[in-house]
Amino acid sequence: MDTRRSRKLGTSVNWLKRHLVVIAGLFTLGFLLLPNVVVTVFSFNNPKGRFNYEWQEFSTAAWTDPCGVADLCGSLSLSLQIALWATLGATVLGAMIAFALVRYRFRARGAVNSLIFLPMAMPEVVMAASLLTLFLNMGVQLGFWTILIAHIMFCLSFVVTAVKARVMSMDPRLEEAARDLYAGPFQTFVRVTLPIAAPGIAAGALLAFALSFDDFIITNFNAGSTVTFPMFVWGSAQRGTPVQINVIGTAMFVVAVLLVLASMAIGSRRKRQKA
Amino acid sequence: MSTLTEAPPPLAPAPEKKPPRRRGRLTPYWLLLPGILWLLIFFALPMIYQASTSVQTGSLEEGYEVTWHFATYWNALSEYWPQFLRSVLYAGSATVLCLLLGYPLAYLIAFRAGRWRNLIMILVIAPFFTSFLIRTLAWKTILADGSPVVGALNTLHILDVTSWLGITAGDRVLATPLAVVCGLTYNFLPFMILPLYTSLERIDGRLHEAAGDLYAKPWTTFRKVTFPLSMPGVVSGTLLTFIPAAGDYVNADLLGSTDTRMIGNVIQSQFLRILDYPTAAALSFILMFAILIMVTLYIRKSGTEDLV
Numbered sequence: 001m002d003t004r005r006s007r008k009l010g011t012s013v014n015w016l017k018r019h020l021v022v023i024a025g026l027f028t029l030g031f032l033l034l035p036n037v038v039v040t041v042f043s044f045n046n047p048k049g050r051f052n053y054e055w056q057e058f059s060t061a062a063w064t065d066p067c068g069v070a071d072l073c074g075s076l077s078l079s080l081q082i083a084l085w086a087t088l089g090a091t092v093l094g095a096m097i098a099f100a101l102v103r104y105r106f107r108a109r110g111a112v113n114s115l116i117f118l119p120m121a122m123p124e125v126v127m128a129a130s131l132l133t134l135f136l137n138m139g140v141q142l143g144f145w146t147i148l149i150a151h152i153m154f155c156l157s158f159v160v161t162a163v164k165a166r167v168m169s170m171d172p173r174l175e176e177a178a179r180d181l182y183a184g185p186f187q188t189f190v191r192v193t194l195p196i197a198a199p200g201i202a203a204g205a206l207l208a209f210a211l212s213f214d215d216f217i218i219t220n221f222n223a224g225s226t227v228t229f230p231m232f233v234w235g236s237a238q239r240g241t242p243v244q245i246n247v248i249g250t251a252m253f254v255v256a257v258l259l260v261l262a263s264m265a266i267g268s269r270r271k272r273q274k275a
Numbered sequence: 276m277s278t279l280t281e282a283p284p285p286l287a288p289a290p291e292k293k294p295p296r297r298r299g300r301l302t303p304y305w306l307l308l309p310g311i312l313w314l315l316i317f318f319a320l321p322m323i324y325q326a327s328t329s330v331q332t333g334s335l336e337e338g339y340e341v342t343w344h345f346a347t348y349w350n351a352l353s354e355y356w357p358q359f360l361r362s363v364l365y366a367g368s369a370t371v372l373c374l375l376l377g378y379p380l381a382y383l384i385a386f387r388a389g390r391w392r393n394l395i396m397i398l399v400i401a402p403f404f405t406s407f408l409i410r411t412l413a414w415k416t417i418l419a420d421g422s423p424v425v426g427a428l429n430t431l432h433i434l435d436v437t438s439w440l441g442i443t444a445g446d447r448v449l450a451t452p453l454a455v456v457c458g459l460t461y462n463f464l465p466f467m468i469l470p471l472y473t474s475l476e477r478i479d480g481r482l483h484e485a486a487g488d489l490y491a492k493p494w495t496t497f498r499k500v501t502f503p504l505s506m507p508g509v510v511s512g513t514l515l516t517f518i519p520a521a522g523d524y525v526n527a528d529l530l531g532s533t534d535t536r537m538i539g540n541v542i543q544s545q546f547l548r549i550l551d552y553p554t555a556a557a558l559s560f561i562l563m564f565a566i567l568i569m570v571t572l573y574i575r576k577s578g579t580e581d582l583v
Contacts, residue, residue: 021383022383022387024379024380025379025387028376028379029380033402035410035417042413053419096310097306097311106303112307115314119314123518129555129556130322130324132546133328152317156314233408234408241412250405252405260400
């Protein structure tokens with residue numbers, strides 16, 4: 001009797017507490033999403049001056065002509081190209097390192113681990129500045145290639161971390177079983193190891209793509225006069241922000257959310273079919 | 276074969292000791308070689324170049340020479356210590372704000388969201404796909420003079436308090452320290468929420484029940500059970516927020532004024548506009564060491580050795 005009453009009291013206090021947490025959490029979620037709302041609303045603006053910071057009147061002009069600003073779509077396609085190549089490079093190199101770290105014993109493991117960890121624990125501006133020093137000393141022409149080199153460098157560690165987490169949870173005996181069934185090392189890798197590690201590799205690749213596509217600080221130092229999409233936005237913050245920037249920002253947000261929702265729907269349907 | 280890859284049979288826990296490799300002693304080295312070389316050449320070697328640049332003297336026209344001119348460090352520190360201090364203060368405030376704002380949301384996703392969990396998770400991650408520069412520029416609109424947000428802060432007399440503290444100026448928020456800290460908090464908040472969520476999600480729900488059964492009030496349960504168990508997330512979240520925030524120059528540039536310049540702004544302008552490479556390299560080196568020292572002390576103090 002007594003415990004039940006105290007539990008009842010406990011739940012009512014819990015109720016209040018639960019709702020406090022929910023309210024605080026939703027406030028934070030609002031804080032996170034408010035800028036996206038503003039970006040979307042202002043993609044329908046018709047600004048008076050060069051800057052798109054003040055609401056004037058509704059217009060769909062920018063949506064019907066998203067490439068209407070010089071260099072904007074060029075910079076976007078350059079960023080996509082760099083992100084694709086950087087993702088490919090960082091994923092291949094990073095997955096190889098992750099496999100070596102989890103599946104093999106070798107010397108200097110500690111040194112390798114800290115070499116992977118340090119780029120993630122370093123402010124971007126330090127990496128950017130030191131890489132620029134290297135390029136300047138070597139007399140390398142800054143541009144597409146220096147950006148790509150830099151992006152592969154800082155994406156690598158994130159891919160290693162993502163793939164490592166997945167490969168670590170794999171049972172090594174599955175590979176041994178394959179080998180016992182007379183699968184060669186290559187066959188074992190392609191038909192057993194790779195399929196199991198695939199989600200980790202995909203997560204790492206996705207992360208690398210997002211990091212590379214949105215990178216500004218390292219690119220700002222090592223791009224020379226090449227203009228990626230973030231560099232274009234940065235420049236426009238000085239010269240004047242075209243509405244088209246908001247159009248592209250909104251479109252990217254919508255596409256990303258739709259892609260994630262679609263993949264989730266497919267995933268849950270598959271799960272249901274299996275069950 | 277195919278059944279093996281699709282449905283691994285329930286096996287007993289794998290033995291701790293790794294089985295000896297029969298062949299391919301060199302395989303790990305071949306796997307490591309390309310990636311590690313990449314990091315050595317484009318991450319480690321540049322650090323050495325930067326160290327060497329920081330003790331060089333000379334000019335752009337005549338070229339630079341290593342003269343072990345350590346005075347550059349002293350000059351850089353004595354000229355730019357306010358920016359260093361400001362970086363630590365701004366990044367520190369942003370980290371604390373991220374923790375205060377991020378914890379409830381991470382808690383909400385981990386324990387209270389139910390079937391909304393995936394949707395909220397997507398909403399936390401999705402802004403990443405819009406360039407952070409565009410989203411930071413949106414804060415210029417949100418915090419503009421006379422905007423609804425600023426108006427509300429004014430009506431609630433919050434701006435009086437912040438002006439008294441010296442972090443806003445009158446009824447202006449844009450181009451003040453508050454705007455920069457707000458931008459930093461906003462930009463690095465997901466890096467706080469995700470590790471917090473990961474460590475909260477691992478907590479066994481029965482521990483909460485056990486605490487309740489032992490007559491712990493919800494707040495006591497949180498203080499004695501939930502929060503200590505989420506410490507790994509708190510530590511890695513604060514590091515993932517503080518480190519990039521301390522080196523950031525985007526928020527101070529877009530949302531601040533010349534009075535809110537952080538050390539990142541100085542390094543950027545020394546490197547890309549003033550072209551004083553030795554000073555820039557020295558500043559960047561000091562920043563790196565300061566952060567490495569702070570991070571090491573912090574990890575020692577919080578007693579979490581295994582981070583990533």
